[in-house]
Every structure is written in C-alpha cells, then in structure tokens.
Amino acid sequence: MTPQLTRNxxxxxxxxxxxxxxxxxxxxxxxxxxxxQVLGLPGTLAGLALAIALVxxxxxxxxxxxxxxxxxxxxxxxxxxxxxxxxxxxFAFYLLFTPPEGMTEWGLFSWLTATVLLTRGAMTLYHVPHxxxxxxxxxxxxxxxxxxxxxxVFSFVGFFASYGLGFAWFxxxxxxxxxxxxxxxAYEPYxxxxxxxxxxxxxxxxxxxxxxxxxxxxxxxxxxKLSVVGIVTRMLKEIWGALNNRSFAWLFAGxxxxxxxxxxxxxxxxxxxxxFWELDSQEKLYVLLVFPVGIIIGxxxxxxxxxxxxxxxxxIIGGIGxxxxxFVPILLRFEGLFPENGxxxxxxxxxxxxxxxxFAAAQSLVSFNSMLADIAxxxxxxxxxxxxxxxxxxxxxxxxxxxxxGSFIAGVGLDVINWPRGAHIQSAADxxxxxxxxxxxxxxxxxxxxxxxxxxxxxxxxxxRAGHDxxxxxxxxxxxxxxxxxxxx
Numbered sequence: 370m371t372p373q374l375t376r377n378x379x380x381x382x383x384x385x386x387x388x389x390x391x392x393x394x395x396x397x398x399x400x401x402x403x404x405x406q407v408l409g410l411p412g413t414l415a416g417l418a419l420a421i422a423l424v425x426x427x428x429x430x431x432x433x434x435x436x437x438x439x440x441x442x443x444x445x446x447x448x449x450x451x452x453x454x455x456x457x458x459x460f461a462f463y464l465l466f467t468p469p470e471g472m473t474e475w476g477l478f479s480w481l482t483a484t485v486l487l488t489r490g491a492m493t494l495y496h497v498p499h500x501x502x503x504x505x506x507x508x509x510x511x512x513x514x515x516x517x518x519x520x521x522v523f524s525f526v527g528f529f530a531s532y533g534l535g536f537a538w539f540x541x542x543x544x545x546x547x548x549x550x551x552x553x554x555a556y557e558p559y560x561x562x563x564x565x566x567x568x569x570x571x572x573x574x575x576x577x578x579x580x581x582x583x584x585x586x587x588x589x590x591x592x593x594k595l596s597v598v599g600i601v602t603r604m605l606k607e608i609w610g611a612l613n614n615r616s617f618a619w620l621f622a623g624x625x626x627x628x629x630x631x632x633x634x635x636x637x638x639x640x641x642x643x644x645f646w647e648l649d650s651q652e653k654l655y656v657l658l659v660f661p662v663g664i665i666i667g668x669x670x671x672x673x674x675x676x677x678x679x680x681x682x683x684x685i686i687g688g689i690g691x692x693x694x695x696f697v698p699i700l701l702r703f704e705g706l707f708p709e710n711g712x713x714x715x716x717x718x719x720x721x722x723x724x725x726x727x728f729a730a731a732q733s734l735v736s737f738n739s740m741l742a743d744i745a746x747x748x749x750x751x752x753x754x755x756x757x758x759x760x761x762x763x764x765x766x767x768x769x770x771x772x773x774x775g776s777f778i779a780g781v782g783l784d785v786i787n788w789p790r791g792a793h794i795q796s797a798a799d800x801x802x803x804x805x806x807x808x809x810x811x812x813x814x815x816x817x818x819x820x821x822x823x824x825x826x827x828x829x830x831x832x833x834r835a836g837h838d839x840x841x842x843x844x845x846x847x848x849x850x851x852x853x854x855x856x857x858x
Contacts, residue, residue, distance in 0.1 A: 381577020383519035388567040390527020397635030416780020418482040433497040434762030435604035445582040447498035454495035455571040459564035461487035466560035501757035504742035514672040521668040525661035536654035623826035632775015647710040663727020671735040683736030690729025692820035699813030
C-alpha cells in the first residue's frame, strides 16, 4: 500500500520550485537590461544569445525527460538528476552575472551565450525530473491541482526573493547610484545570493521527497541503453508519441503562446517602469513584488476553482485576464485617461493591476500543469508507457520561452524602435517621445494581441474531469492485471 501523501512531503516538493523561480525572475527581468543597457551589448545580440539557449532547451528538455523516464537506480528515476544538478546550476548562474572586464562586443555576446547555455542546461537536469516527480506523487484529480498549486506558490516565492534582494537591497537607489540597477558592482553579490538559495532549495526538495522513491512508478519496457543513438532514437519516438496525443498538442501550443507573451513582458518591465512610467526603485519594487503575490494568492485559490470550472477553462480565463492588464493601461495613457507619472495614484493603480494580473496568470499556470499530469495518465492507458518526463519536458520548455523567445523578440523590438542604449540613458528626458510611445505599443497591444491564438488553441483540448476519472479507473484495472500477470510468471 502506498502511504498517504503528507503535508511535509508536499511542502518539500514545492520548495524545490523556488530554484526555478529565482532563475526565471533573474533571467527574465535583469539579464537583458544588464547586458544591453548597463554593459552596452546591442539588444539583438543579447536577445540572440538568449534565443540560442532556447534552441538548446528544445533539444535537452525532452532528452532529460526521456532519460529520467527510463532511468533505473536505487534512487529511482528522478532523484539522481535532481541531486546532480544543484552545484553546477549555482556555479553557472554566478558566472552569468560576472563577465570579465574589458570584453569586446562579440566577447560579451559569447560569454552571455555560454553562461546562459550552462545555466539552462543545469536547470534542465533538475527541473524536468522535478516537475515530472510531481505528477507521480498522486493520481487524484483534485490533489494534483493542490501539488501544482504548492509548486507555483514556491516558484513565485522565488520571484519575490529575487525582486526583493534586487530592488530593496542590491539595486536600491543611492546617492552614488540614483538608478540602482546601473550599479555594476552589485550584480556579483546578487548572483551569489541567488546561487546559494538555489543550491539549498534543490537539495531540500530532493531529500524531503526521498522517502517516496519506493512508491513511485518504475520504468516499463526494455532497459535504457546508454548509447547516443539509442537514447536519441528513444527520445524521438517518445516525442512523436506525445505529439500524437491531441489533448497534449493543443494544450502545449496554447501554453507556448502565453509563455512567450509573459517573456516579452518580463524582458521589457524595467524599460517600461524606468522610462515609460518613470518609477523610482522603491516604486518599481512595489509594482513588481505584487505580481508574485498575486500568483501565490491565485495558486492557493485555483484548486478550489477547479471544483466549479474545468482546468481547460482555467487556462483560457487566466490568459484573457493577464492580457487585459497588459494593454488596457497603455491605451488609457495614450488617451490621457490614466494617472500621471510621479503621482501616488499611478503607483497604486499599477500595483492593483499587477496584483490582479498575477492572480489571473496563476489560473493558467496551475491549470496547465495539472492538465499535463492528467494527460500523462491518458497516454499511459493508450500506449502502456508512463512518460511524465516527456510531457513535463514540454512544460519546462514552455516555461523557458519566457526568457528565451520572449527576450529575443524584446531585444529585436528595442532595436527596431531605435531604443538608445548605454548607462548615460537614465531618464525619460533622454529618449524621444515617439520612441517612448513605440515602447508602450510594443509592451501592451502587440504582446497582448497574441492571446487570441491561446484561446483558439486551448479550445481544441477536450479534457474533462469525468473523462479523467474514467481514465484513472481503467488504469487501475490495467495495472492490477499487469501485476497479476507478472506474479504468475
């Protein structure tokens, strides 16, 4: 008999998501600004480096999923990779924010590309097995939403810690640096702090769920052959099998659209808050921190909403809510109907909207990841293979597009609108009015417009609670028959 999943185990599992939250918030918010605006690397080159890493993820995410799906060891399928990733991730992240002084433009581009690849590679080694583990901890429709909810709470605790350490401490405005994010010396201690936190939370998560290893599903079929050809062949077959699952294909397409939108938003946030809304570091901290607060509140509420609406509708409603907050303030400012810069009303309004946007985003995030676990059950019933790793590799890849494709589009967009770069550009007065307007249009209406495709794609996914309950019932019968057959042998 499998012991009941305890609260401490759920918390230990969720804490592991802090590492990804810390990494994503730093890559999505600070990396493009640091390399482009502070170090002077052209936006297209900075965006290209982040996009190259995304292509790398497209290969390594399913590879990590396939290998961990089929791994056999006394530590199970997932935990060996979680433990092995902790130290390399911490070191690679530190290098990302500490390029050597005096590098040429192409040298800086090469350093950014290499360190982002190392950081993403180490995170893939951890994150794909970790989120696949979450689908294995329970098969209950409602409890799965709770597990994903806890995971996202800690993910955005990571965002909260990253923003808090950044804007409230390392990048705070001082007399020497009126705009604190231009303080180059602050980036190294910031990177060290986040690296240590990543290391601690990954080890904590692995150790806190270690006792569940004997009760987790084991790989089926032939033993994984440790050869490049064998591993790649198996991975390609598993990817093709996953894409042939109609529910998964449409869900992934819709989620990818949303994550790209979020990525552009994250990459341009500092530009918008610094130059378009003209917020100081304290005001930026308020606005940025309420987004993860909204995510946390929304993640806690989401399992309850799944009692009344389907997970599919949760993805759609959350995406629409996020998009409205993205473009409505920009359009109102163009029409002269939004609070003026430099007023308390502006900060309060932006704070309230960002809180709601986080709440809406949580509905999409939790619903999407909980649906993936349900689809893994459906896939096992139809194919006889347990492949959470492949499905959640897709989730990992989609998440990483927030700082991959999103940052690339943002970087190219900055060059298209002729955005001035360099540490001497420290206020809106240094930027032409039409360029500021182009920034607002890029950040708001253009980004939010992609939400239409998200809705169209997600509507094609037909997963329901009743359908999943039937899948689980039939799976129990199949698994019982398999155990009886193996016992007779």
